[in-house]
Amino acid sequence: MPVIGYVSRTEHFSAAHRLNSPRFGKCNHANGHGHNYVVETVLRGPIDPITGMIVNITDLKQWLKTAVLDHVDHKNLDMDVKFFKTRPSTTENLAVFIWMRLAMAMPDRSLLHKVVVAETPKNKSEFCGEGLTQQDFDQCVV
Numbered sequence: 001m002p003v004i005g006y007v008s009r010t011e012h013f014s015a016a017h018r019l020n021s022p023r024f025g026k027c028n029h030a031n032g033h034g035h036n037y038v039v040e041t042v043l044r045g046p047i048d049p050i051t052g053m054i055v056n057i058t059d060l061k062q063w064l065k066t067a068v069l070d071h072v073d074h075k076n077l078d079m080d081v082k083f084f085k086t087r088p089s090t091t092e093n094l095a096v097f098i099w100m101r102l103a104m105a106m107p108d109r110s111l112l113h114k115v116v117v118a119e120t121p122k123n124k125s126e127f128c129g130e131g132l133t134q135q136d137f138d139q140c141v142v
């Protein structure tokens with residue numbers, strides 16, 4: 001029986017956004033603003049006794065690049081990413097978006113445990129895939 005472990009990869013991206021409602025205060029400013037986002041992705045699963053890996057982090061790095069980072073880095077989230085045309089680009093929604101994009105890129109999405117997105121050193125959000133429906137995945141387009 002293999003032992004169960006956790007492995008993670010952290011990436012960074014820079015993007016502009018605006019929380020488009022008066023109740024968001026300064027985040028609603030018409031000029032928008034930017035963040036240097038930090039994204040931690042955590043996988044959980046059996047450690048292969050031969051390779052010593054849950055997944056090869058080189059593969060995880062590639063999935064993150066093509067499924068997520070290429071679509072958000074140096075972008076305006078609200079204008080350039082279709083998913084955020086119909087919902088606010090909050091840290092919570094970003095974590096959901098990244099979770100779904102990464103899950104869809106992985107050969108075995110059951111290994112995806114957690115996505116943590118930090119918008120600033122003070123503000124971060126975590127998502128573990130709870131409550132998602134097939135309709136959510138269908139809407140997770142870039």
Ligand SMILES: Nc1nc2c(c(=O)[nH]1)N=C([C@H](O)[C@H](O)COP(=O)(O)OP(=O)(O)OP(=O)(O)O)CN2
Nearest residue numbers: 019024027033035089090091092119120121122123
């Ligand atoms: N629940 C959420 N609330 C807020 C979010 C969010 O994603 N989820 N986002 C924002 C704004 O994007 C805003 O940019 C946050 O930045 P700010 O308040 O400036 O950041 P700090 O708290 O780190 O800065 P202070 O210097 O402490 O004001 C707002 N709310």
Ligand SMILES: [Zn+2]
Nearest residue numbers: 017027033035
């Ligand atoms: Zn912001």
